[in-house]
Amino acid sequence: MNQQTVLARPMAKDASLDRVETPALVLDLAKVDRNIARLRGHLDGLGVACRPHVKTSKSLDVARRLFPEGTGPITVSTLAEAEYFASGGFADITYAVGLSLDKIARARRLVAQGIALSVLIDTVEQAQALAAAASDGAAMPAVLIEIDCDGHRGGVLPTDPALVTIADVLRDGGVIVAGVLTHAGESYNARMGEGLAEAAEGERAAAVAAAERLRSAGHAAPVVSVGSTPTAHFARDLTGVTEVRAGVFTFFDLVMHGIGVCAVDDIAVSVLATVIGHRPKKGWILTDAGWMAMSRDRGTQRHPVDQGYGVVCDVDGQPFADVIVEDASQEHGIIKVRPGSNGILPQLPIGARVRVLPNHACATCAQHEAYHVVDGPGRAIMAQWPRMRGW
């Protein structure tokens, strides 16, 4: 489902946030590096490895900030991502979405190319299909069994008899049972950090219990993989866990700020927009960054502080107090003072530029073809980093 349908345009040598055409996705590299160092430091202190999720950035250049040597380990959300990162040298990849049966052959091709690929399943049917495929003796991915730690989405409970059945079917079919994987997706419902240490412990306990159950049944299950950005940052003890996955921490966003994981100043991505109109009687400033540039994600809608379609900053990235993109059409954003606040609408003439911090970095970045990279303060665009997309 990939097509080349867009035309590359070269970046000018003196490219700047003052001149690049808007809307444009901006990435502050200094913040990316700071966010990476923070989580690395925390996980180093807990003595556990990090397997970052690259579904947020979908960029080889960003992934190389995580791994300067460029080989991983990484987590991906699609096989297209696995192929893209493999083509860029990443060799240790976990595909952390339940495997669709028709994707087995494609996953095997990556293994045949020398990629250490693990796939995820949580049903006996998937195990049987993998075992049947393996009967030809050719390359197979290793398999992680998805564990449900909080009722959020997929996975088997650590106590579910299906857990051992799945592992037995795989082993009997000659497929490697790498271990278990869980994701505390309910941690996204936390606010202001409350309950996140407990969610991290619940995630750890469920994964370790499942791994121990497999080991009691004769499976080595060396991998015990946990993670979500909130729990990764709040975990106090990860005994028994071998790796932590997290994705959005590289960029952070307003949802993560509302959950209590980061400061607004940690948010490394923003959308550069230009003012195209005013409606003074309505208290509106119109820009050229609508939902096509911001995404339709309204992840802060049920937070105590609803950020609309994003927080408005000046072109240098300093937020205007209580000024948000309150509504959006496809190619129009409507800037307004947050309802009920004491914010003051800034003076922004036609042609002025702003940067908008997104609710959800994964969704906003997916609307763009490339990052316009700046490095801390200053408006010079040092590089344009492409993103991949598709499945």
Place this chain on the structure above:
Amino acid sequence: MNQQTVLARPMAKDASLDRVETPALVLDLAKVDRNIARLRGHLDGLGVACRPHVKTSKSLDVARRLFPEGTGPITVSTLAEAEYFASGGFADITYAVGLSLDKIARARRLVAQGIALSVLIDTVEQAQALAAAASDGAAMPAVLIEIDCDGHRGGVLPTDPALVTIADVLRDGGVIVAGVLTHAGESYNARMGEGLAEAAEGERAAAVAAAERLRSAGHAAPVVSVGSTPTAHFARDLTGVTEVRAGVFTFFDLVMHGIGVCAVDDIAVSVLATVIGHRPKKGWILTDAGWMAMSRDRGTQRHPVDQGYGVVCDVDGQPFADVIVEDASQEHGIIKVRPGSNGILPQLPIGARVRVLPNHACATCAQHEAYHVVDGPGRAIMAQWPRMRGW
């Protein structure tokens, strides 16, 4: 902001909805043609021209269903769209988003290439910038002045003195004042068709009043452009209007169904998904089509019938009664019976396929690189039509 970052994969000759990799965007051509014929018939009856908005499809192939001769007139939402459609032979293009000052030079390049391009403004500042640019005597786009007919977004009121000032500044600078344009965006807040005939009349009356005001001030203002998909279908009289714009009508979606403009059976786009898991105790079926495939658009959230992230159909496009995608992660959809309904969760084993009708066709299609085209009943994919993106 365009980059070639994806790899084309050829479509198999026997491509079918049973085999193509999921998630995949499906377009039913029979429904597209039926939807086009319906609006054309209505507007022919009212004696007014149609200038369809191609921001929904962003596809030359779809636009050629509207205009087999392939020249337009069309409406676009970005200059990248204008360039893409111009490269495909479309020669009469209205760029219907308020012009950002830094895009003037790019718009002029299209005119210099022979494209009849109109741009949209609603401030004296924009008129002054255009007049200043025109002083070099080279090609300039014609200008439409945006009229506010319902307080939805941008535009000047027909009674605003700025209307004539803008036109005077343009004329004095040697820029052609093509006329006026309005969009009844508030019509999207209608339900079950109520108030749409009145909204269409309000749109008409505002545009005609503004044009007459310009004519009284000595401007020819030949173009009187109105439109939104809801008002286009419900207008009863368009006296004084020269063209109607509408976009999503080619595909329709669940928002348009909730507004009362189409039947569910008219919706021509869907997302093909594969079942990857079950949570029987929760009443969930998990698929591989999450918000990355559906978009984050929750446009029916405040409708009497909330469709979640979309209505679930069998692989032939027949809806299961009251079965929706109730929640979505990046690459997971959670299918569930609509809360409070009498729907029954269908039996869908691991590997089964479904099609999901979207809330908002413009947003869902933007998540995909191409349409997998079917023609009415049957699962054969007759073509893969690329989409463009970017700004």
